[in-house]
Amino acid sequence: MPASAHTAxxxxxxxxxxxxxxxxxxxxxxxxRLDGRTDKAALAAIAGFEIVAMAGFYAQAARQGVPVLLDGxxxxxxxxxAERLCPGTRAVMIAGHLSAEPGHRAALTQLGLTPVLEWQMxxxxxxxxxxxxxxxxxxxxxxxxxxxxxxxxx
Numbered sequence: 001m002p003a004s005a006h007t008a009x010x011x012x013x014x015x016x017x018x019x020x021x022x023x024x025x026x027x028x029x030x031x032x033r034l035d036g037r038t039d040k041a042a043l044a045a046i047a048g049f050e051i052v053a054m055a056g057f058y059a060q061a062a063r064q065g066v067p068v069l070l071d072g073x074x075x076x077x078x079x080x081x082a083e084r085l086c087p088g089t090r091a092v093m094i095a096g097h098l099s100a101e102p103g104h105r106a107a108l109t110q111l112g113l114t115p116v117l118e119w120q121m122x123x124x125x126x127x128x129x130x131x132x133x134x135x136x137x138x139x140x141x142x143x144x145x146x147x148x149x150x151x152x153x154x
Contacts (some may be wrong), residue, residue: 002031005028008102009027009102009103010100010103011101022061030046047059047081051077054074054075054078054082058079061089062089062092067093067094070093070095071128072096072097072101072128073099074109080107081094083111090111090112094150095108095111096116096117096131100121109135119131
C-alpha cells in the first residue's frame, strides 16, 4: 500500500515546517493526478527524467543479473517504480542504508529490503551507499576467499 503524502514527505536537506507543508501538498496533488493508475503513462505524469532513468537502469540490471546498491530515498523511489513496472527487479537490489526521511522506510518495506546500515543519514551524493560498500566487499570476501576448516584439512 502506498505511503501517505505525510509519511512520504520529510525535511530533506533541511526544509522547515512551512516548506514541508508545501512539499506535502505537492506530493498529495501529484498522487491525486494519478487517480490510482500505476502504468507508464502515470509514471510519465509525475516522475522526473532522472527517476525514470534510474528505474530503467534497475530493470536492465535485473535482466542482466547485476546487483544494484541503492542509496537513500530517491534511488529507492526509482527502485520501487522499477519493481512495479518489471516485477522481480528487486531481486538484484541491496539497500545501502536507511535515510532519515520517513518515506524511505516505507519504500524499503514495500520492496522487502533490509538496509545494510541504519544511521539516519541525509547527506545525499551517494554517501550511504559509499559507506555500505566496504562492508559488502568484506562480506563477499569472507564468503568467497576465506578457507574453510574442511578445506585446509583440520
